Amino acid sequence: MTMAGNSEPLSPRAKLAVTAGRAAAAASRAVGRGSGSVIGGKVALRLDPDLLARLAGHLDVVLVSATNGKTTTTRLIAEALRASGPVVSNALGANMPAGITSALAGGSDARFGVIEVDEKYLAGVARDVTPKAIALLNLSRDQLDRAAETRMLAEKWREGLSGNKATVIANCDDPLIAWAASSSPNVVWVAAGQEWKDDAWSCPSCGGVLQRPGDDWLCSDCGFRRPMPTWALSGDYVLDPHGSAWPIHLQLPGRANKANAATSAAVAAHFGVPPQVALERMYQVQAVAGRYDVVSFEGRDLRLLLAKNPAGWLETFSLIDPPPTPVILSVNARGADGTDTSWLWDVDYTRLAGHPIFVIGDRRLDLAVRLEVAGLDFRVCETVDEAVGAAPPGRIEVIANYTAFQDLRRRVGN
Amino acid sequence: MSDSSLRLVWIYPDLLSTYGDQGNALVVERRARQRGLEVSRVDIRSDQPVPTSGDIYLIGGGEDRPQRLAAERLRRDGGLNRAVSNGAIVFSVCAGYQILGHEFVNDLGEREAGLGLLDVVSTRGEAERCVGDVLADIDSRLGLPPLTGFENHQGVTHLGPSAQPFARVRFGNGNGTGDGTEGAWNDTVFGTYMHGPVLARNPQIADLMLKLALDVNALPPVDDRWYEALRQERIAAATQPA
Numbered sequence: 001m002t003m004a005g006n007s008e009p010l011s012p013r014a015k016l017a018v019t020a021g022r023a024a025a026a027a028s029r030a031v032g033r034g035s036g037s038v039i040g041g042k043v044a045l046r047l048d049p050d051l052l053a054r055l056a057g058h059l060d061v062v063l064v065s066a067t068n069g070k071t072t073t074t075r076l077i078a079e080a081l082r083a084s085g086p087v088v089s090n091a092l093g094a095n096m097p098a099g100i101t102s103a104l105a106g107g108s109d110a111r112f113g114v115i116e117v118d119e120k121y122l123a124g125v126a127r128d129v130t131p132k133a134i135a136l137l138n139l140s141r142d143q144l145d146r147a148a149e150t151r152m153l154a155e156k157w158r159e160g161l162s163g164n165k166a167t168v169i170a171n172c173d174d175p176l177i178a179w180a181a182s183s184s185p186n187v188v189w190v191a192a193g194q195e196w197k198d199d200a201w202s203c204p205s206c207g208g209v210l211q212r213p214g215d216d217w218l219c220s221d222c223g224f225r226r227p228m229p230t231w232a233l234s235g236d237y238v239l240d241p242h243g244s245a246w247p248i249h250l251q252l253p254g255r256a257n258k259a260n261a262a263t264s265a266a267v268a269a270h271f272g273v274p275p276q277v278a279l280e281r282m283y284q285v286q287a288v289a290g291r292y293d294v295v296s297f298e299g300r301d302l303r304l305l306l307a308k309n310p311a312g313w314l315e316t317f318s319l320i321d322p323p324p325t326p327v328i329l330s331v332n333a334r335g336a337d338g339t340d341t342s343w344l345w346d347v348d349y350t351r352l353a354g355h356p357i358f359v360i361g362d363r364r365l366d367l368a369v370r371l372e373v374a375g376l377d378f379r380v381c382e383t384v385d386e387a388v389g390a391a392p393p394g395r396i397e398v399i400a401n402y403t404a405f406q407d408l409r410r411r412v413g414n
Numbered sequence: 415m416s417d418s419s420l421r422l423v424w425i426y427p428d429l430l431s432t433y434g435d436q437g438n439a440l441v442v443e444r445r446a447r448q449r450g451l452e453v454s455r456v457d458i459r460s461d462q463p464v465p466t467s468g469d470i471y472l473i474g475g476g477e478d479r480p481q482r483l484a485a486e487r488l489r490r491d492g493g494l495n496r497a498v499s500n501g502a503i504v505f506s507v508c509a510g511y512q513i514l515g516h517e518f519v520n521d522l523g524e525r526e527a528g529l530g531l532l533d534v535v536s537t538r539g540e541a542e543r544c545v546g547d548v549l550a551d552i553d554s555r556l557g558l559p560p561l562t563g564f565e566n567h568q569g570v571t572h573l574g575p576s577a578q579p580f581a582r583v584r585f586g587n588g589n590g591t592g593d594g595t596e597g598a599w600n601d602t603v604f605g606t607y608m609h610g611p612v613l614a615r616n617p618q619i620a621d622l623m624l625k626l627a628l629d630v631n632a633l634p635p636v637d638d639r640w641y642e643a644l645r646q647e648r649i650a651a652a653t654q655p656a
Contacts, residue, residue, distance in 0.1 A: 141432065149432075149477040149478075150477075151477060151479065151480075152477070198427075198431065201427075201428030201429070201459070202428055202429060202460075202480060202483065207479060207480075207483045209428060209459060209460055209461040339545075339546070339564075340433070340545075340564050340566055340609065341434075341564075341610075342433045342434030342435075342437065342564065342609045342610055342611055343433075343434055344434060344437075345434030345435075345436055345437030345440065345611055345614070346431075346434050346436065365640065365643050365644040365647050366614075366644060368640040368643070368644070369614050369615075369640045369641055369644050370437075370614070372640045372641075373437070373440050373441055373444045373614065374440075375444070
């Protein structure tokens with residue numbers, strides 16, 4: 001392994017760890033267990049626990065965390081920064097320390113490390129890799145049976161960021177993000193919007209009831225309020241700190257991705273890449289790990305959309321084609337999804353009125369009751385094949401949660 | 415009922431609506447409308463007074479700090495206690511259930527006074543968090559089929575002499591006291607640890623509340639096909655833990 005750039009080479013121990021990790025990853029791939037990046041990283045970290053810090057030491061690191069949009073935003077930032085130098089990134093979404101280590105070990109020539117981090121690991125990774133920038137997009141309820149409580153997560157971020165020297169680029173429209181980020185001395189606030197509001201009705205600081213006039217929010221008990229942004233998403237434009245408006249052209253659909261692009265532009269600017277250059281490069285991002293991909297299956301076009309939690313479903317409903325476009329919904333409740341399906345009741349499915357709706361997935365009966373109570377017509381199917389066969393003409397929007405999405409990709413060959 | 419329409423009050427969605435608790439309100443609302451009833455649903459935020467003229471009150475689950483804030487604000491407000499003395503029905507879940515009792519342990523590890531509407535006291539369990547599908551038999555006097563739900567709590571709730579166990583668990587933990595009890599009820603006040611949401615999995619409980627509110631013994635049937643299919647699936651899941 002050769003290290004480019006300005007710093008000392010890896011120690012023999014670190015080299016051995018990287019090599020052992022690669023061997024484990026190759027073995028994992030050979031037996032058909034996926035890309036092997038996580039097992040490779042685990043082996044490497046066991047041999048050299050400081051490996052992550054050592055690998056990152058050679059890079060200008062950007063961390064990206066959020067409940068929703070972190071994989072896509074990581075891709076957008078990586079594309080933008082490539083204008084300025086080679087980038088290494090965990091582009092496949094392996095976002096815990098082992099996966100991150102494995103991704104960085106593959107990028108010896110890079111100048112930038114753009115790293116997606118699972119919410120629970122952000123504080124630790126931010127301490128280990130000495131990032132130059134940390135992008136924080138949103139926080140909302142997700143996997144309630146096993147994830148930390150959302151507000152507690154914001155609190156942990158706040159503690160973790162208070163001593164960190166990184167510039168935090170944070171969404172001022174999400175009160176939990178504002179609370180988490182405002183412990184940092186260097187924050188660039190981006191008005192990126194947040195459709196989902198039901199995890200932030202009480203003030204993260206004092207517990208008072210937040211007032212939300214228009215796009216603003218404030219606590220009348222303690223005075224904690226929406227910070228003034230220097231960057232903003234405004235319709236199809238990013239507004240920069242000089243007041244210039246830059247058009248956003250993305251292949252990725254939806255408001256949430258425009259928000260991701262606005263944050264990414266602010267991150268890119270921090271590293272000297274002008275918004276115009278950054279946004280032009282972001283256009284190249286198509287599907288992200290299969291998300292938003294349009295595939296052909298049984299002679300039909302299917303657009304694959306991932307929505308893992310209420311906030312994600314809400315943003316997804318706002319980007320699908322209007323009725324009578326058929327919609328297939330698929331929900332599982334396996335370990336990676338969270339085994340509690342009660343979040344389905346936080347999603348406003350009445351927004352699907354007028355669409356022919358087909359329901360599949362392990363937990364299709366939970367979804368059936370949910371839709372019945374919403375007063376919608378729907379059809380429950382055993383398989384995606386059956387649903388596609390029954391759907392009326394036109395491109396089909398398929399919305400699935402995490403493992404349901406993986407099942408779907410496997411079946412439709414994407 | 416206080417007037418011609420059924421008044422459904424959902425308490426503090428800003429604090430106690432973490433586990434799809436809106437679902438319980440949606441199910442009651444839907445099943446009332448399917449019976450041709452007029453329903454007015456009022457969602458009361460924690461900076462608003464709790465109306466005392468409601469027929470059915472729903473109160474859901476939440477995280478530890480919001481639970482303390484909700485208890486403080488409900489005690490100060492007093493509306494829910496007045497509603498119950500007017501004969502209102504209250505159905506509470508998890509954090510909401512604990513608030514209806516005499517006391518619970520708050521996020522600061524201190525004993526926090528509840529509303530005293532149920533003769534129960536809640537503590538924090540020493541054991542692992544109770545997470546998973548539950549199957550239980552509801553108090554036979556209520557005439558309901560088995561209870562299916564999803565529990566996700568650390569709390570342990572002890573029943574006093576004037577609270578009846580709402581159900582006895584066959585699979586799962588319920589109140590966490592080790593005696594097999596799940597939830598509590600007394601007259602028109604009900605509490606359970608079950609999420610799901612519980613009324614989506616047990617629409618007969620929603621109907622029981624409607625019957626109590628309307629003071630009738632029976633309601634016209636509605637199409638329960640999907641509820642029934644879901645019930646069978648979840649009951650089977652509870653008996654075969656992963």
